[in-house]
Amino acid sequence: MSVASTDIQTLAVDTIRTLSMDAVQTANSGHPGTPMALAPIAYQLYQHTMDYDPAQPAWPNRDRFVLSCGHASMLLYSSLHLIGVKALDENGQPTDRLAVTLDDIKSFRQIGSVCAGHPEFGEAAGIETTTGPLGAGVSNSVGMAMAAKWLAATYNTDSATLFDYNTYALCSDGDLMEGVACEAASVAGHLKLDNLCWIYDDNGITIEGETDLAFSENVGQRFEGLGWNVVHVDDANDLAALGKAIDNFKACNDKPTIIIVKSIIGYGAPNKQNTHGAHGAPLGWDEVALAKQSYGFPPEEKFYIPDGVQQHFAEGVGERGKKAFDAWNEIWAKYQKDHPEKAAELTAMFAGKLPEGWDKDIPVFPADEKGDATRNSSGKVLNAVAANIPFMIGGSADLAPSNKSDLKFDGAGNFQSGSYGGRNLHFGIREHAMAGITNGLSLSGLRSYAATFFVFSDYMRGGMRLSSIMHQPVIYILTHDSIGVGEDGPTHQPVEHLSACRAIPGLLVFRPGDSNEVAECYRTALSIDDHPSAFVLSRQNMPTLDRDVYADVSGCAKGGYVLSDCDGTPDVILMGSGSELNLCVDAAKTLTEQGKKVRIVSMPCMDLFQEQDQSYIDEVLPPAVTNRVAVEAGIRMSWDRWIGSAGKFVGMESYGASGPYAAVYEHFGINAEAVVNAASA
Amino acid sequence: MSVASTDIQTLAVDTIRTLSMDAVQTANSGHPGTPMALAPIAYQLYQHTMDYDPAQPAWPNRDRFVLSCGHASMLLYSSLHLIGVKALDENGQPTDRLAVTLDDIKSFRQIGSVCAGHPEFGEAAGIETTTGPLGAGVSNSVGMAMAAKWLAATYNTDSATLFDYNTYALCSDGDLMEGVACEAASVAGHLKLDNLCWIYDDNGITIEGETDLAFSENVGQRFEGLGWNVVHVDDANDLAALGKAIDNFKACNDKPTIIIVKSIIGYGAPNKQNTHGAHGAPLGWDEVALAKQSYGFPPEEKFYIPDGVQQHFAEGVGERGKKAFDAWNEIWAKYQKDHPEKAAELTAMFAGKLPEGWDKDIPVFPADEKGDATRNSSGKVLNAVAANIPFMIGGSADLAPSNKSDLKFDGAGNFQSGSYGGRNLHFGIREHAMAGITNGLSLSGLRSYAATFFVFSDYMRGGMRLSSIMHQPVIYILTHDSIGVGEDGPTHQPVEHLSACRAIPGLLVFRPGDSNEVAECYRTALSIDDHPSAFVLSRQNMPTLDRDVYADVSGCAKGGYVLSDCDGTPDVILMGSGSELNLCVDAAKTLTEQGKKVRIVSMPCMDLFQEQDQSYIDEVLPPAVTNRVAVEAGIRMSWDRWIGSAGKFVGMESYGASGPYAAVYEHFGINAEAVVNAASA
Known part of the structure; x- marks a missing residue:
């Protein structure tokens, strides 16, 4: 069989198509139509646009490609295979193996294949982020572009351009309908x-059906309003027009660009193209054969790669990428000599490590009955660590003064279009995009954090979940953590959010019980480089415990520990x-006076506690002691597991109420007396 | 003291301002600046624009006012007080009492006051929806406007215009930065x-600080792109310009309108106006006095209402509202005679009741080993009830074919700009706005539902929570409920979402175990008119149990029930x-063969089960039986409470995996064998 009559560009594009169709059809599951439509775009980006070395997929200055319409995953897998992206070893070094083999593609959507239903970060080199939940990828892409600007502003010198990469994101109607995309686009335009x-x-x-069932806006005009450069391409198959549009992007130096490309879903499938029948279900082998025929491919051949296609990519993206990487490597070698300190920072960053001594200035807080709000101690600790982690960067969704999340030390600065080296980000009132952007920053090597009121974690759970799925050590700073919010009332008082966040697998939820627990929880969280953390912090003051009397805070690292104990069982x-830990302390005093033997367990992080050896768990919570009382506003x-069948709980069963916080606590009967009563019941 | 020199309009506007300032200052908590800035807008709307009868706040054809910037709650409370909105009794009938008294305002933000920190629906007549979480109110307003269109298309006749009300929403930068607002605006423009x-x-x-820290887009241009009519007003204090802008809205008959009004936050406070110091903290009594002075009000007087102000409102909105209500009432009286059936529907709807016989066509599904996916049975039951509830309306976030949420009976139709009487809504891929809109529909009297994949409940938790806070009986149809999603992989497989949704107070989470449980759960959920429900439904088939062998499904109404039992303990x-209930059934067979005495408990709704008497709970789950195994994918x-300290759980501890669903279940060891082993351990 021969496909010699087709020019090599078309052949390469059609091979992306046919590999994708065959994979979907073999899995009998997936989305064939979009890879078929967008193959020319993937081709144009990798082959003619991006500085991307398939042999160096972790090269820090590579251009990024984000497939925000993650359901079109085969578009990405086919491309990565054909351009020959190499797998990384466990240290992040490139190997001789392909990141995506033909066998991986043949086992698309099967357990164990790196070719999962949607692209999963970490499964194969070349997958820059996990996508599929619509809007997520484009929001990540804004973070990646911000990271590039920050890295350039921070590390480039007059003679050494270490960072100047571009980020491309391919997105669908669905991405652009999602609110998170509009939030992210507004940030990108602003910046x-x-x-x-x-x-x-x-x-x-x-x-x-057709998008005009629900989507009839003028997308271009909307994006112009958002401050974007808007470019149109009438036909996704017109490579020259795509190339020109990308040139337009490259020539624009004061705005992000959106290229609006008309495409035909399922292009080439004679009976299904341009219908929603080509979207989310396999075409059927008959239609696949007809589509192949329309491309001039042998209709019965599966996973067929025509001669010359891989060589074509090797000569295009392969050679261009290698040249770009080699040139960069020379600059980097010189940079390491000329700027050893900055180079050391970058080396640590690229390796996902923190600089030496990052925790040396974490404060110790003196015992204090009046104490402080944990949001305040968090602000102090955050500043103490960020000052020693030059690539820690973050901000708030317009609540920095309340979240105490601003970096206030000299040189921290604001990240704005005139000052891309600033480390304080202003996300505006856009929580979901904040999470997506923060993930993008983290995927770019930065230690990133995001702050808002705890109740608004509901707005960004999608992003928090993706931090965890991708094992990104993002820190979420979530203040105003309970009915302690007080006057703002039920809409602003999180009551279910602690359990709801603890439910997210892999997310470490820290709720420290005094200022020194804040410090220790930060130390713990920042030491963990493969899980996100959520810091759940109070608006109101709580006492700073006297650690000469109570146990050392180092127990925080185990998630839960015996804070004070009695003799015997x-x-x-x-x-x-x-903020309820001190109710235990007060109740314990009363109970002890009453002759009871009381142990107090502080539980700043259930997620870590449940990962401890059973022996430690049993040591802290001896199974024989079934009289257990937990208190949390x-x-x-999430406490049922720890208090057991006979346990009691002092807390909330409903939404909160508007009033001064102390009155709200009394209104709901959350106080030391209730703990004493429960313990005695 | 006299303020006679000021004209009555200015006096009325300034009284809204001063009441608001005094309330915030007395509470020493709240947001004074926005009520001070926007008092003229509230004045213009109520006094000169809206058909709103303060004596009839539940009048179905009243114009609606939504304060989306809920932190400016005092603007609403001051207005409701001054225009004299009457309280409703428990049957929704107007009384002689004021909905918001001056004493309520004096106890702003105190426990027990109807003047909560943010407006809470149900606390006082005139509060059309609970607002505060930014973007929520504007999304509700789209639902209210859709409801008006639907009611008009469905019930108006050539001679009787029962419904032609307008919805006004006042919103802030924060509202418009939130993605949900853009989603909702896109829907409104499309429709x-x-x-x-x-x-x-x-x-x-x-x-x-200043919004240009993070918000520099061209809002007007964005909204033009979204298909809106955009009008500008340069000065919020210019009542004539506001009036003209509203005239422009009324004259526009093919688009929604946004009026962009330049205002000065904290207007009149000489030292704080136009700064963020006027936003979220009290001004201090000194500044309050200076502001009053600038309005020509007695600076030391608190909660001062100048003579004539209330009368002015009574002569304006009061008289206009009464006239409009009386005119409508005549039409309604005639309508009841001319169209008794339609009138009966409306009467039921206004009373929050379902029509007689609404559940008469709920199917009974025959026992079937092959069974069906609960999303399919849900589609059948939904159609069976919706056909008998003429004012049931809803749709999906572009997943109707997968969610099985389309109404397919004759005349159901699509809700579009050319066909506002349709009952199938197309929300597009905009989950958060879908929830907000669905709340708006429900607040307008319709029985509304919203469908998407369960994993994307994360995108709309904010809206789901507000359904519950507002006691709206919205139904969320959430299909593809577990790792049973299969090939789409971890991003699309909800594993934490059941616990996370069960955590939301007041939300009834139903996860029926076969088709007949689907039917019974719908019957239960629809009978409850003051809580939202979430139906969590499978993509994959499960057996339809033989109810001659197993217990009757009526137990679903109690949330959990004994499905099959043994002799003795x-x-x-x-x-x-x-979908895991049948694993219990299979495991029970094996265990029974092994000579074990086994009880199976089906738990379609934990939220209802935990509300039962302790005696029923103990009857189903006898405390003495501590060997308990729960299985859920x-x-x-959320199971810890029911399995107890000695209990075992077969389920998930991590994110899922991409593969055919049966393989994924095996991969994670969720099968009958695991249940047998756990029971025997």
Whole structure:
């Protein structure tokens, strides 16, 4: 069989198509239509646009490609295979193996294949981020573009351009309908991220039918309003027009660019193209054969790669990428000599490590009955560590003064279009995009954090979940953590959010019980480089415990620890976290006076506690002691495991109420007396 | 003291300001600046624009006012007080009492006051929706405007215009930065909702400083792109200009309108106006006095209402409202005679009741080993009830074919700009706005539902929480409920979402275990008119149990029930929900063969089960039987309460994997064998 009559460009594009169709059809599951439509775009980006060395997929200055329409995953896998992206070893070094083999593609959507239903970061080199939940990828891309600007501003010198990469994101109607995308686009426009290019697949088709069922806005005009450069391409198959549009992006130096490309979903499938029948279900082998025929491919051949296609990519992206990488490597070698300190920072960053001595200035807080709000201690600790982690960067969704999340030390500065080296980010009131951007920053090597009120974690759970799925050590700073919010009332008082966040697998939820626990929890969280953390912090003051009397805070590293104990077997174990820990302390005093033997367990992080050896867990919570009382100004759900069948809980069963916080606590009966009563019941 | 020199309009506006300032200052908590800035807008709307009868706050054809910037709650409370909105009794009938008394205002932000920190629906008549979480109110307003269109298309006749009300929403920078607002605006533009008017308070100030820290887009151009009519007003104090802008809205008959109004936050406070110091903290009594002085008010007088102000409102909105209500009432009286059936529907709807016989066509599903996916049975039951509830309306976020949420009976139709009487809504890929809109529909009297994949409940938790806070009986149809999603992989497989949704107070989470449980759960959920429900449904088939062998499904109404039992005290209780219930059934057979005494408990709704009398709970789960095994393809958290300290759990501890669903279940060891082993361990 021969496909010799087709020119090599078309052949390469059609091979992306046919590999994708065959994989979907073999899996009998997946989305064939979008890879078929967008193959020319992937081709144009990798082959002719991006500085991307397939042999060096971890090269820090590579251009990034984000497939925000993650359901089109085969587009990415086919491309990565054909351009020959190499796998990374466990130290992040490139190997001789392919990141995505033909066998991986043949086992698309099967357990164990790196070719999962949607692209999963970490499964194969070349997958820059996990996508699929619509809007997530484009929001990540804004973070990546911001990272590029920050790295350039911070590390480039007059003679050494270490960072000047671009980020391309391919997105669908669905991405652009999601609110998170509009939030992210508004941030990108505000920040004038001219290194960011979104390519919008305007195919007019959606799951329920044609997009005009629900989507009739003027996307270009909306993006112009958002401060973007808007470019149109009438036909996704017109490589020259795509190339020109990308040139337009590259020439624009004060705005992000969106290229709106008309495409035909399922292009080439004679009976299904341009219908939603080509979107989310396999075409059927018959239609696959007809499509192949329309491309001039042998209709019965599966996973067929025509001669010359891989060589074509090797001569294109392969050679261009190698040249770019080699040139960069020379600059980097010289930079390491000329700027050893900055180079050391970058080396640590690239390796996912923190600089030596990053925790040396974490404060110790003196015992203090009046104490402080943990949001305040968090602000102090955050500043103490960020000053020693030059690549720690973050901000708030317009609540920095309340979240105490601003970096205030000399030189921290604001990240704005005129000052990309600033480390304080202003996300505006856009929590979901904040999480997506923060993930993008983290994927770019920065230690990133995001702050808002705890109740608004509901707005960004999608992003928090993706931090965890991708094992990114993002820190979420979530203040105003309970009915302690007070006057703002039920809409602003998180009551279910502690359990709801603890439910997210892999997310470490810290709710420190005094200022020194804040410090120790930061030390613990920052030492963990493969999980996100959420710091759940109070608006109101709580006492700073006297650690000469109570146990050392080092127990925080195990998630839960015995804060104070009695002689012999306790009559009751009191457990608490955050602002309710001191209710345990007060109740314990009363109970002890009453002759009870009391143990107090502080539980700043259940997620870590449950990962400890059973022997440690049993040591802290001896199974024989079934009289256990937990107190937390939230719902009971996540405590059931620790208090057991006979346990009691002092907390919330409903939404909160508007009033001064102390009155709200009394209104709901969350106080030391209730703990004493529960312990004695 | 006299303020006679000021004209009555200015006096009325300034009284809204001073009441608001005094309330915030007395509470020493709240947001004074926005009520001071926007008092003229509230004045213009109530006094000169809206058909709103203060004596009839539940009048179905009243114009709606939504304070989306809920932190400016005092603006609403001051207005409701001054215009004299009457309280409703428990049957929703107006009384002679004021909905918001001066004493309520004096106890702003105190426990027990109807004047909570943010407006809480149900606390006082005139509060049309609970606002505060930014973006929520504007998304509700789209639902209200859609409801008006639907009611008009469905019930108006050539001779009787029962419904032609407008919805006005006042919103802030924060509202418009939130993605949900953009989603909702895109829907409104698409649907050409010319009865919807947003008024955007463009004050240039945000919590972190000036809005241009993070918000520099061209809002007008963005909204033009979204298909809106955009109108500008340069000065919020210019009542004539506001009036003209509202005239422009009323004249526009093919688009929603946004009026962009430049305002000065904290207007009149000489030292704090136009700064973020006027946003979220009291001004201090000194500054309050200076502001009063600038209005020509007695500076030391608190909660001062100048003579004539209340009368002015009575002569304006009061008289106009009464006239409008009386005219409508005549039409309604005639309508009841001319169209008794339609009138009966409306009467039921206004009373929050379902029509007689609404559940008569709920199917009974025959026993079937092959069974069906609960999403399919849900589709059948939904259609069976919706056909008998004419004012049931809803749709999906572009997943109707997968969610099985389309109404397919004759006349159901699509809700579009050319066909506002349709009952199938197309939300597009905009989950958060879908929830907000669905709340708005429900607040307008319709029985509304919203469908998407369960994993994307993360995108709309904010809206789901507000359904519950507002006691709206919205139904969320959430399909693809576990690792049973299969090939789409971890991003699309909810594992923590069951616990996370069960955590939301007041939300009833139903996860039926076969088709007949689906039917019974719908019957239960629809009978409850003051809580939202979430239906968590499978993509994959499960057997339809033979109810001659197993217990009747009526137990679903109690949330959990004994599905099958043994003689005497069980050796083990197996518990499950949804697609794992049949694993309990299979495991019970094996265990029974092994001579074990086994009880199976089906738990379709934990939220209802835990509300039962302790005696019923103990009857189903006898405390003495501690060998309990729960199985659910999600995390364990919400089960701990029911399995107890000695209990075992077969389920998930991590994110899922991409593969055919049966392989994924095996991969994670969730099968009958694991249940048998756990029961025997």
